[in-house]
Amino acid sequence: MSGPRQAAAPDAGSDAADVGESADDFDTFDEDDFDLEAATHEHYADGPLYDHEYKRRRADVNFYRLLARRLAGEGPIVELGCGTGRVTVPLLREGHQVVGTDLSDAMLARARTRVGRLGRAARSRATLVRADMRSLPLALQTPLVVSAFNAFEHLYTRVDLAAVLAEVRRILKPGGHLVFDVQNPDLRWLSRDPRRRWARTRFKDPRTGQRVEYSTNHVYDPVSQIAFIRFYYRPLEGGGPTRIVRLAQRKFFPAELEALLDANGFDIAERYGDFQGEPLVGDCESQVLVVRPRRA
């Protein structure tokens, strides 16, 4: 996901007053919390819960829908890190052919369920493929590649990003675009006290019906620029242990992202600070980029 800073929790309100006060709020991180493999998969192990947690996140979906009308031409659209189909399904409904790719079997299973509920015509326009975006098993050519909701924050090194951009270049038709969004790093959020719990909120697990308390904390490594996040799901009834889910997100600072894109031969055509098309300024949550490969 995505990240606790961005609509992470079902009823997440302001973070201002939700710093925990009880003894269990003082958590320490150990070696396991820095396991990048686990922190790439755990948050995506439960597709229905993911959809429940982000059901209110609609502005980005609308943005990608409108963008596809403008840039997808005859398609197909290739989506990198399509997850549960949050963006894929509306694009299919709009009449586009979409090739959705993701690393997580669980997220793809949920996407398949959602696509399966569509009408026959929309269903027939969908292809879902388990794939690492750094090495795509795709031979097609596309006018538009999209990657929504911070999926690129799972590219933990510049080598990972370079691999993805090389794949995008390979499959893009001349004149084609890559559109993606990542968070705009918030220094105050990154430097929060990792021993405290944040974003505390309560909700009902959509699968079990159990009421749980959700909270998060994180440690940020300023050298790798990776935030190691923990999500806590504490049962409020029936007892049982608190479930802890790990997530890692690599942060891209705006000027750094510009430089990385440039170094990999991509020009920025458009850049926004939100999904309504406002310019990127310091306190924006997102960086939304429309880029295209420079051709020799």
Ligand SMILES: C[S@@+](CC[C@H](N)C(=O)[O-])C[C@H]1O[C@@H](n2cnc3c(N)ncnc32)[C@H](O)[C@@H]1O
């Ligand atoms: C925050 S979710 C976003 C999902 C979806 N784009 C959305 O808007 O809801 C990030 C997704 O990226 C996927 N992912 C992470 N690393 C990946 C990789 N190397 N290649 C393909 N998908 C990856 C995860 O499995 C997850 O589904």
